[in-house]
Amino acid sequence: MLENAVKETHFKFQGQTDFYRGKVRDVYFFGDKIAMVASDRISAFDVVLPKAIPYKGQVLNQIALKFLEATSDIVSNWVINSPDPNVTVGKQCEPFPIEMVIRGYLAGHAWREYRDGKRTICGVPLPEGLKENDRLPEPIITPTTKAKEGHDMDISKDEILSQGLISEHDYSQLEKYTRALFARGTEMAQQRKLILVDTKYEFGKFNEQIHLIDEIHTPDSSRYFYEEGYELRQSKGEKQKQLSKEFVRQWLIENGFQGKEGQKVPQMTHDVVNSISERYIELYEQVTGETFIRARNVDILDRIEKNIEKVIYVQ
Structure with missing residues (x-):
């Protein structure tokens, strides 16, 4: 279901106070809390590549949650909860x-x-x-x-x-x-x-x-x-x-792209996108030692929006 990768979100929540789009995350602000959506965008050489990678956001969000929980005895972290495989809700910290x-x-x-x-x-x-x-x-x-x-x-x-x-x-x-x-x-x-x-x-x-x-x-x-x-x-x-995602950088280098002026991102075919997705899933399983469970990939934006609403309005 490659077409269902999360490239961008454009939600308008009741009580939303601000919005920020980073290279790979969309962040919704609600006073002193934020909902961070891990999109399936992928960047390399400080450039966001033209196609999103299915399940990449879920992979990164769930690996990060595992390690944030495992290090919470060292230093407090921003996480409150994760209402969706692609979403973490947490405290709005001044970075x-x-x-x-x-x-x-x-x-x-x-x-x-x-x-x-x-x-x-x-x-x-x-x-x-x-x-x-x-x-x-x-x-x-x-x-x-x-x-x-x-x-x-x-x-x-x-x-x-x-x-x-x-x-x-x-x-x-x-x-x-x-x-x-x-x-x-x-x-x-x-x-x-x-x-x-x-x-x-x-x-x-x-x-x-x-x-x-x-x-x-x-x-x-x-x-x-x-x-x-x-x-x-x-x-x-x-x-x-x-x-690491070094394999993505290497693929770009081999195809003449290193983020320099005048260079064009090589064509990301269906096979290229699918292979990157499979590599991210492999990364998840290697790093965590757990089997990756693909989230429901139909109406994915609707799923994310509803799951954020469930927790934001009861916080």
């Missing part, structure tokens, strides 16, 4: 203007910077002699700005404090929470024979208390390697087997 990226391995953006000669990333020094995907001596925090459009930019702790983006006390708390969350995520990944390579966390405040917001430890916000064969592949200089 901090940065994302806390933490890396246990030299991969992705950090590797590309290192490969090009940089030995300091976001103010954090890195040793000489590292190879792509090597484990770092200890996890490093490399924050980024939060861009409403375009690319997030690297930023150091010193720059964050000197620009007054966050108080020193709050930043210290964010660092503490980030390291504890990454440690918990690493433990949970190991139980699934996976390596949590890097990830990002977003935080905000509700009633002056720091809360973890958005999604965590999903394949869209994190990179995983398969534990089995990691050391052998590293010793041979081979690419690591990844569990």
